[in-house]
Amino acid sequence: MxxxxxxxxxxxxxxxxxxxxxxxxxxxxxxxxxxxxxxxxxxxxxxxxxxxxxxxxxxxxxxxTKINLLMPCGPAAIVVNYLTAHHGWVFLLSLLGIIPLAERLGFVTEQLAFFTGPTAGGLLNATFGNATELIISIFALKNGMMRVVQQSLLGSILSNILLVLGCAFFCGGIVFHKGQVFNKSAAVMNSGLLLIAVMGLLSPAVLHYTHTEIHFGKSELVLSRFSSCVMLVIYAFYIVFQLKNHKVTSDHVDEGCNQEESADNDVAEISKWEAVIWLASFAGWIAVLSEYLVNTIEGASIAMKIPIAFISVILLPIVGNAAEHASAITFAMKDKLDISLGVAIGSSTQIAMFGIPFCVVLGWLMGRPMDLNFQLFETAILFITVLVLAFMLQDGSSNYFKGLMLILCYLIVAASFYVHVDPKSNGDKPPPS
Structure with missing residues (x-):
């Protein structure tokens, strides 16, 4: 003592x-x-x-993450633009610079969702899940490049359905040789929403090409705006339904689940305000690079001798879907195929039922004649792609062969747009200010 x-x-x-x-x-x-x-x-x-x-x-x-090694490409694009103004290099560097930003934007959005609750978290994921594609589309819409907006959003749907989901099926099938199973009801609902989106895109295109409009050139625009508003309402009710359904199912979760896995999934790695600051920073940096990207698309097409349609439908969506691509493959290799389908098909549903109608309504407010007439060639490819997806999901199982077929189908789509001449691309010029 x-x-x-x-x-x-x-x-x-x-x-x-x-x-x-x-x-x-x-x-x-x-x-x-x-x-x-x-x-x-x-x-x-x-x-x-x-x-x-x-x-x-x-x-x-x-x-x-190692993908952040591409971060310096963004500042390099700005430097090259001011020193040489070579559109090909500026476009390529901007494209590479956006890839890690898109992946990190998805990460901080998931982190922020831990602090907002299920309802706000669902709305947050719906808003920022495809933020990269929407930011690029907004800048293209501002410049009057409606065809770039249409084709990039269409390409995002095709990329998620064929490439992202195909890679998830393939990698999951390689790891689990006996195949994998998933919740068929959720997949069928997403396929139904995609078919509704196809109907919304098909009506203005058929109306235009059959010359059955009451006021030629105006009726399809009015129909597109009306259909877009209806699609947004459908998607809003879909989110509400999903959130309520998720709440009911979460109340009946089996108590014998692995506690370590739950802890890993339920603990945020960064704080709420850190997530907010990072979210604003990445979104702002993506917006800066998107402006350089959009402004150099035509010059890059000439410099690299690549059609604008191929750039818009294939290259831009691959960049925007970087986060979805990595997440879907990772979850599939962990035998969490339901999450992979939610990432891939859910992202396609967001673009089809929210992204495209949102751009039509935004163009309406900006005075841009953005419509749902995606041309017969593109609408037909989307329709066939959704049908292929529906047949792949009908038995509720997957394997590496299904994944390989989806990937090869995407190669066919990419080759089709490489040799495709867009009849309306020359009409996409910035409107007079």
């Missing part, structure tokens, strides 16, 4: 080594007039804490 008393008498002999936090824990008064150094200690503690959080956040967000 004597040694304890000695320690307690001399524990705070040197006041310069005492922090107000320690005094508060021991129940001792911290008078600012008597201990003026306390505020400096607290200030230093806060600065060190913020520095530690910053370093940890940078490690998690910027240095946790």
């Amino acid at each position: 004597g040694s304890v008393n000695v320690i307690s008498q001399h524990e705070f002999a040197d006041e310069s080594l005492v922090c107000p936090v320690d005094l508060a824990r021991k129940g001792l008064p911290a008078n600012e007039a008597e201990y003026g150094f306390f505020s400096d200690c607290k200030q230093g503690f806060r600065i060190k804490y913020l520095q530690g959080r910053l370093v940890k956040s940078l490690k998690i967000v910027m240095f946790a």
